[in-house]
Amino acid sequence: MTVAQEQQINQRGASHEEPVREQLVLGNPSMKDITARIASIVESKITTKYLLTLGLTMSMAGLGLFALYYTITTGIGVWGLNNPVGWGWDITNFVFWIGIGHAGTLISAILFLFRQKWRTAINRSAEAMTLFAVVCALTMVLSHTGRPWLFYWLLPYPNQMQMWINFRSPLAWDVFAVNTYFAVSLMFWFVGLIPDLATIRNYVKSDLAKKIYSFFSLGWTGSTRHWHHYEIAYMILAGISTPLVLSVHSVVSFDFTVGIMPGWHTTIFPPYFVAGAIFSGFAMVMTLMVIAREILDLKQFITLKHFENMNKIILATGMMVGYAYAMEMFIAWYSGSQWERWIFINRALGDYAWAYWTMVLCNVVSPQVYWFKKARRSIPLMFIISIFVNIGMWFERFTIIATTLHHDFLPASWGYYTPTWVEISIFIGTFGIFLTLFLLFAKFVPVIAIAEVKAIMPGAQPSHHHDHAHAPAAVEAH
Amino acid sequence: MNAAPVGIIGEITDVNKVMSAAEQIRDAGYRQWDIHTPYPVHGLDKAMGVKRSILTYISFVGMVGGLSTALGLQWWTGAFDYILNIGGKGFFNWQFSMPIDFELSILGTAIFTVVGLFGLCRIPTWYNRYQDDDSFKKATDDVFVITIDAEDDRFSAEGTQDLLKRLGAQNVHLVTNHA
Numbered sequence A: 001m002t003v004a005q006e007q008q009i010n011q012r013g014a015s016h017e018e019p020v021r022e023q024l025v026l027g028n029p030s031m032k033d034i035t036a037r038i039a040s041i042v043e044s045k046i047t048t049k050y051l052l053t054l055g056l057t058m059s060m061a062g063l064g065l066f067a068l069y070y071t072i073t074t075g076i077g078v079w080g081l082n083n084p085v086g087w088g089w090d091i092t093n094f095v096f097w098i099g100i101g102h103a104g105t106l107i108s109a110i111l112f113l114f115r116q117k118w119r120t121a122i123n124r125s126a127e128a129m130t131l132f133a134v135v136c137a138l139t140m141v142l143s144h145t146g147r148p149w150l151f152y153w154l155l156p157y158p159n160q161m162q163m164w165i166n167f168r169s170p171l172a173w174d175v176f177a178v179n180t181y182f183a184v185s186l187m188f189w190f191v192g193l194i195p196d197l198a199t200i201r202n203y204v205k206s207d208l209a210k211k212i213y214s215f216f217s218l219g220w221t222g223s224t225r226h227w228h229h230y231e232i233a234y235m236i237l238a239g240i241s242t243p244l245v246l247s248v249h250s251v252v253s254f255d256f257t258v259g260i261m262p263g264w265h266t267t268i269f270p271p272y273f274v275a276g277a278i279f280s281g282f283a284m285v286m287t288l289m290v291i292a293r294e295i296l297d298l299k300q301f302i303t304l305k306h307f308e309n310m311n312k313i314i315l316a317t318g319m320m321v322g323y324a325y326a327m328e329m330f331i332a333w334y335s336g337s338q339w340e341r342w343i344f345i346n347r348a349l350g351d352y353a354w355a356y357w358t359m360v361l362c363n364v365v366s367p368q369v370y371w372f373k374k375a376r377r378s379i380p381l382m383f384i385i386s387i388f389v390n391i392g393m394w395f396e397r398f399t400i401i402a403t404t405l406h407h408d409f410l411p412a413s414w415g416y417y418t419p420t421w422v423e424i425s426i427f428i429g430t431f432g433i434f435l436t437l438f439l440l441f442a443k444f445v446p447v448i449a450i451a452e453v454k455a456i457m458p459g460a461q462p463s464h465h466h467d468h469a470h471a472p473a474a475v476e477a478h
Numbered sequence B: 001m002n003a004a005p006v007g008i009i010g011e012i013t014d015v016n017k018v019m020s021a022a023e024q025i026r027d028a029g030y031r032q033w034d035i036h037t038p039y040p041v042h043g044l045d046k047a048m049g050v051k052r053s054i055l056t057y058i059s060f061v062g063m064v065g066g067l068s069t070a071l072g073l074q075w076w077t078g079a080f081d082y083i084l085n086i087g088g089k090g091f092f093n094w095q096f097s098m099p100i101d102f103e104l105s106i107l108g109t110a111i112f113t114v115v116g117l118f119g120l121c122r123i124p125t126w127y128n129r130y131q132d133d134d135s136f137k138k139a140t141d142d143v144f145v146i147t148i149d150a151e152d153d154r155f156s157a158e159g160t161q162d163l164l165k166r167l168g169a170q171n172v173h174l175v176t177n178h179a
Helices: A003-016 A031-043 A048-074 A089-113 A117-121 A123-143 A148-154 A170-203 A207-217 A224-257 A269-295 A304-335 A338-349 A353-371 A379-406 A421-444 A450-455 A472-477 B015-027 B044-048 B055-081 B094-121 B134-140 B157-166
Strands: B004-012 B033-036 B144-149 B170-177
Touching: A031 A170, A031 A421, A031 A450, A048 A123, A048 A421, A089 A117, A089 A123, A089 A170, A089 A224, A089 A269, A089 A379, A089 A421, A117 A123, A117 A304, A117 A450, A123 A148, A123 A170, A123 A269, A123 A421, A170 A207, A170 A224, A170 A450, A170 B094, A170 B134, A224 A269, A224 B033, A224 B044, A224 B055, A224 B094, A269 A304, A269 A379, A304 A338, A304 A353, A304 A379, A338 A353, A338 A379, A353 A379, B004 B015, B004 B134, B004 B157, B015 B033, B015 B044, B015 B144, B015 B157, B033 B044, B033 B134, B055 B094, B134 B144, B134 B170, B144 B157, B157 B170
Parallel strands: none
Antiparallel strands: B004 B144, B004 B170, B033 B144
């Protein structure tokens, strides 16, 4: 969009009615404009820039898949893991990716329940990120089992050994939590997509596209009788996703807290992990939306107001995470346990102090600029901070895992963990998978929830309350 | 062969108009009719006299099903089918069963909600009798499309068209089956 167009939009917006609140969609587009603007992305020509980007992300994914192939055929001995550090980048990346997904569910479910209308511009893409992030997390956690082709051993199924999985283990809880999270997020996302896919079905010209979108829109017609059920279904899904998203990272944190290792065995972990997950998830949404908004020309829908709101959430959750870091330190001292105290002194001053202070700088210090409105509305700044937060949150997980493990109770077995090229490649690969899926999504799926945006436009809803005394039930009662 | 009437279609673009149109069609006693909208319009279902959805009950059944599966599974495998002492922990305790109880309750609710939604809306149905009508296609874009089916007892080719026109609908026309 050119500057002149943007000015025009702003002028039109201003002349309409002086809005008390900042407008969520700039330029008062008609319903037809909204349909055309978003549905046309699907039909637009695939550009060289798009193909080059896709080529890059697919190469990253290819590198990761090659490293995974090498790991699976050789064994996880090719990773840098050994005694005493048995968990390294594998679990760090798993927790990192699961955390990334949390922003999507928060935006789609929790902000829906709080009637935050601004969520409509970003919820679709954030939910997509949730799914793709969980795919990456599952890749990490499956590959770290060593023999991923036996993944079904994680599930309770009748077998010739007549044995069952150990339901007392948090690792078994994790299997249920993560898979439920993936399944529910997928259902929530798809249910949200159905009306928009129908819109695209009726918009596209080519026969093949029409067939494909017809298939996936399941014959949705926009019937009010269907919307009636649909809205209830959406509300229920949002209602159950809210506790779900809080539970998933809590269960992930149980992997640590239920163990008796110093530095892990703390009750603060579940809320601390959830706050961190939302924090990192919003940062990732920010990073990608700043780019997507530019490339797909969605400035009309994803405005500075959206970014400002997200930055406020980043500031709030960043402070929660900072509070957790401080409280961990305090509790370690207050516990009186020498092991606990020592682990935390070692965390801040030991071999991995560089990782710890990177984490503190990125997660606690850098978001503080968001106290200023100018910073919350500066695109280049929020892009940089979002990347800082991504880095910081990755280091948080790494710090938690590595510092506790590398110095255990026996000084003779102390060690220092560094990853090999294989682990690094797999990590790059998960970014490749994530970005490739996101690029495909941005091209072929409506990136903005068309029906939801239409529903929040000025004048989209009836302006007067109808007299419910005329409702049929009341009429029949006479 | 005569073209059989499918129903009458009318377009309305103003949301307040469609609300009052819905109330009047309802009060006129029509039963087999619908309004297709590009987005959910608050209160339009009430104005049409749509009965409260039973979906919440279906979801509740899913929740109970998920929860009982989780409890049953953990109790039966751990404390009944194959009792195994692991670190002296209990064979079954509600405390340790909580995470899976919770997750499967959510999963059961979600599956029943989505399947229930599909069932109640009869989707997927990749065919609609109005699908080739140009007005009908606008319902996913920017128009509120009223359809009154020919099967309705009060349906009459002229009378129903007059009613829709009187309610402010545009492009009111009869849709016929070409087969």
